[in-house]
Amino acid sequence: MMAKTNIVVIGAGFAGVSATKKLSKHFKKNKDVLITLIDRHSYQTYMTELHEVAAGRVEPDAIQFDLQRLFNRNKNVDIVTDEVTNLDKENKVVTTVKSTFKYDYIVLAMGGEPNTFNIPGVAEHGLTLWSWEDANTLRRHIKDTVEDAANEHDVEKRKAMLTMVVSGAGFTGVEMIGDLMEWKDRLAIDNKLDPDEFSFYLVEAAPIILGVVTEIEQKKAEAYLKKNGVKIIKSNGVSNVETDKITLTDGTVIPTHTLIWTAGVKANSDVEDFGIEQARAGRLVANKYMEAQGAKDVYLAGDVVYYEEPDNNNQPVPQIVQSAEQTGHTAAANIIASYEGSEKVAHKGNYQGFMISIGSKYGVAYLMDKIHLSGFMAMAVKHLINLYYLFSIGSLFYMVKYIHHEFFHNRDGRNIFRKHLSRYGNVLWSFPMRLFFGSMWLIEGLKKMFGILGAASWFGDEVALPFSWLQDPTSGATEAVEAVKGVFSLSYVYGEEPMMVLDKMPGWFESIMEFMVPNVQVALFMQKTMTLVEIAIGLALIFGLFTWLASAVTIGLVITFCLSGMFYWANMWFIPAAFSLMNGAGRALGLDYYVIPWLSKKLGKWWYGDIKSIYERGIED
Structure with a gap:
């Protein structure tokens, strides 16, 4: 059945x-709208972390976000x-290498590419950093060049082989040289080389580095780079590149045998033949609604856009x-407005700040036009922003x-926690x-369960839980009162009586327990259930099955026992022991x-479907 409205998005970068x-x-309940996302890759590249792959901080797959994993629950999206x-x-037809797509609305979000400004030799001998392939090529080039240098007698x-030059001291250039000096x-x-044999240069044609932040961040970044041996050259750009x-x-x-070019960006050259008005650096002119100038129902987003913000x-x-x-x-909002006949929304940029990492342990940040951060805090904010993006x-x-890849699975302590x-x-x-x-x-x-080794059975008809509303008022039980006379200790000592963590439940927790366990019948059921849970935890830990979950349940139970007035200080070691076993002890x-690997594979296939290197039309027209 033909979808009544086809929206095509070209490019799966941040904008797409x-x-x-x-x-x-917005259209999740509208069966008449189909969104087709087309990209030359089956994944989104996390462009802001390319330097981490290029300089060996993380593995290449760390910055690949498979599109099937991103859109598996979006049933109206065809990848x-x-x-x-x-x-x-x-x-209104898009032609691709393999097919054609009719559209009612289209978003061109095809990103950018390096701008060499026609400087001789850059395209032939320079190394760029604008794609996942670039990052891998650069990583291999550096490793191969250093390996060759180790056997070079001249x-x-x-x-020259151990000298690395980054041209361009914007975000990408500074982050790239920062990770290189760490690597x-x-x-x-x-x-088997001496680290002092390596040389690093940061070359910038402008008189300052990091032009989008304030002088405070610029000076701190420059000082940190120089402290770590980077030679900074300003007001002096590259004019020629040879092998x-x-x-x-x-x-x-x-x-040098390694010139990394990060000095400029232009719109993706694939858009040159689309017949849309262009501005400088090949960017396509858009109006305030992100509509392409003179092209009906064509919207622009990302690095291809040229729009002057009032x-x-x-x-x-x-x-x-x-x-x-x-x-x-903005482009999506105005497609929705056009489809529904509502008022369109003018684009308004809202830039909350800029964060630059200089290696894995130090960074600078300028937030909301007033907050200056550096070092650990700047890096922490950058990580939080990255996590927020993935959440969004x-x-x-x-x-x-x-x-995992930023904090747990990297080598040489290359993260803010070492x-x-x-x-x-x-x-x-x-x-x-x-x-x-x-x-x-x-x-x-x-x-x-069996009432052995001096313990009373929790499977009988006697209530073992020390909750006052469950006790027989004529029994005169004083066990809980006597327990609080014990001596505080984190271990049993001969002749001492252990002390309870709490001698009685806090009022708020007592109200919860009285609601959950209102009478004897429920209490007896809970006793049996708790006994089975303890046996299950024991078996899980012994056999190393779902160890993380068993340990997490242990921590939860200990907290509950403490609040219930049923736990001794001397047994508080349960919590750190459980935490220690959560580090993959079952492996x-x-x-x-x-x-765990088998389950991860099965659940991943069930939730995400088949992850492929090439996605083809999956939703019928």
């Missing part, structure tokens, strides 16, 4: 994903992996992530993955604790080694 998410959410070759605005050639120690170790050297505008020659001194929208997302939202596009999967959060440890040493802790829970549960001589 933003527009598609907004459109999909297509293809490359656009033509746009017929008159007949001193001058060796020095040198690992490169030196792996190739083994570069020449600056003042004639200075720097022998509230920003008529400066064109910046080619940054915030602008990409916001122009994507509804991807818990990539939020977890981001935390090696303190690294998971590259041997969990075999947790095995004795897991067995002991599991055995303790199992024995306690069996004692309560060593445990069933989690087999079960």
Whole structure:
């Protein structure tokens, strides 16, 4: 059945994903609207972290967000992996390498590409950083060049091979050189080199670095780079690039085999033939509704847009992530308005700040035109913003993955917490604790089930829970009162009586318990259930099955026991023991080694479907 309205989004970058998410959410109950997202890749590249891949901080897949995982719950979105070759605005048809797509509305969000400004040799010998492929090419180039340098006997050639130059001191350039200067120690170790043999240059044609932030951030960034051995050259750009050297505008020659070009960006050259008015750097002219100038029902978003913002001194929208997302939202909002016949919304940029990482441990940030941050706090804010972005596009999967690769799964302590959060440890040493802790829970549960080893059975008709509203008022029980006379200790000492954490329940918790366990019948059921839970926790820990979950339940139970006036200080070691076992303890001589990967694969397939390198039309026209 033919969909009545076809909306096509070209490009799955920040702008395209933003527009598609907004459109999909708005039309989720409208069966007459189909959104088709077309990109040459099957994934979104997290462009702001390209430097981390290029400089070996994270693995390449860390910045690939598969589109099926991002849109698996958006049933009105069809993902297509293809490359656009033509746009017929008159007949409203998009032609790709493999197919054609009719559209009622289209969003061009095809991003940008490096601008070499026709400087001789840059295209032939320079290395760019504008795609996932670029990052991998650069990573391999540096590793190969350093490996070759380790076996080079010519001193001058060796020095040139170990010299790396970044041209362009904007966000990308500063972040790139920051990660490179950190990577040198690992490169030196792996190739038996002296770290002092490496040289790093940051070249900028303008008189300042990081022009979008204030002088405070500029000075701090420059000082940190210089402290770590980076030579900064300002007011002096690159004029020529050769295989083994570069020449600056003042004639200075720097022998190097690695020139990384981050000095400019222009609109994706694929849009040149679309017949839409262009401004400088090939960007397409848009009006305030993000409509392409002179092209009906064609909307623009992201780095391809040229629109002078009245509230920003008529400066064109910046080619940054915030602008990409916001122009994507504006384009989507006005497609919705056009479809529904409502009033269109003028674009208004709202830039909350700028955050720049300089390596993995230091950064600078300027937020909301008034807040200056540097060091740990700037980096922490940047990580939080990245996590918020993943939350905003509804991807818990990539939020977890981001935390893993940024904090737990990287080498050499290249994160703001250094090696303190690294998971590259041997969990075999947790095995004795897991067995002991599991055995303790199992024995306690069996004692309560069968009334053995001096314990009363929780499977009988007697209420064991010490809740006042469940007790016989004629029994005169004073056990709880006597318990509080014990001596505080975090371990049993011969001759001492252990002390309760709380001698009685707090009032608010008592109200909750009285609601949950209002009478004897419910209490007896709860006793049996708790006994079975303790046995289950014990068996899970002993066999290493769902160890993380069993440990988390342990922590929850201990907190509940404490608030119920049923737990001793001497047993508070349960909580840190449970936390220690949450670090994958079931992977060593445990069933989690087999079960968790199998379960992850099955659940992933059920939730996300088949993850592929190429997506084709999946929703019928």
